[in-house]
Amino acid sequence: MSEEGTQQLVVPSQGPDLREQLPRIALKQPDEFTGRRDTVKRFITDTNDYFTNANVAPHRQLGLAKSFLCKELSDWFDLRVKRGMGFTDWPALREVLRCRYKEKHERRKARKQVLSLRCTGTVDDYNKEFSLLALKITNASEEDLVEDYIEGLPPGIMYETDRMEPATLDEAMEKALDSEIWLKQASSRSRSRWLRGPPSDLSPVIDPTGPAPMELCGVGV
Known part of the structure; x- marks a missing residue:
């Protein structure tokens, strides 16, 4: 050792002449x-x-x-x-x-990703991505996972899922899928009614100044 943390390395050679020409290489230890x-x-x-x-x-x-x-x-x-x-x-x-020494570092990283994860597409895609990250978070409580999961849902689905008070992550994911379907169906029905317009009134128009229908029926009797 020439100095702390380094080691003099002599590169092997075939003959004394070549050995003398090659410089010593100082390798730094980790x-x-x-x-x-x-x-x-x-x-x-x-x-x-x-x-x-x-x-x-x-x-x-x-x-x-x-x-x-x-x-x-x-x-x-x-x-x-x-x-x-x-x-x-x-x-x-x-x-x-x-x-x-990797586990905690990866867990912390996955935890940050979970907190920033948001459902921007379908709930099914969100469920898959959240599940993969959740596997990396060791010793996480079910309650925390459920809360983090619901926080990443779109507002409407978040409200419906949270209202059902799921106890486990699997249950929360299932409720979110159901809420997504229900909201889509409700939106579709509302849009369909809007496209059809107000319902037409098929009842006969009555002239308030004319005779009542019963009076007309009695004419000529």
């Missing part, structure tokens, strides 16, 4: 991983690149990767080994880190 969820992807990528560029043998990668972890995570690593839950190699550790 930054210490402290468990921040927004840095796990960068840490994994940097570690992969470092192992590749430094030609680190597979059997040495796991121990070297551990040295890139902060003290708390290094202790966590040792504890897993003591409990018989150690890692076979760097790829195994890499996947555990990816899953362990």
Whole structure:
């Protein structure tokens, strides 16, 4: 090591003359991983690149990767080994880190998407999109999901669905579909009546100054 975080790498050559001509390449080690969820992807990528560029043998990668972890995570690593839950190699550790520190970040992102999601097309399309996002929100309460779902519906459907007080997300989606159909049918009936115009009055026109119908019937009797 020439300085902290770097390693001098000598590129292999075929002869002493070529070796003397090739410069030494300083490879920067990955930054210490402290468990921040927004840095796990960068840490994994940097570690992969470092192992590749430094030609680190597979059997040495796991121990070297551990040295890139902060003290708390290094202790966590040792504890897993003591409990018989150690890692076979760097790829195994890499996947555990990816899953362990990805979930909350993805959940937060999905939560924001759910809150901003709005039904701009059919309720069926909205249901599909909402369901996919809801799967990414771990430990979310059914009540919160129902509330978030209803908030994204168009005003008319939102009112009808909320009025039915659905207890589960599936029930809310079903009620919203029913409300969409009902509102479309009501709108269609209203439009049909408007196109037909006011109903025609088929009763006979009575002249208020003339004789009553009963009087006409009595003429000539």
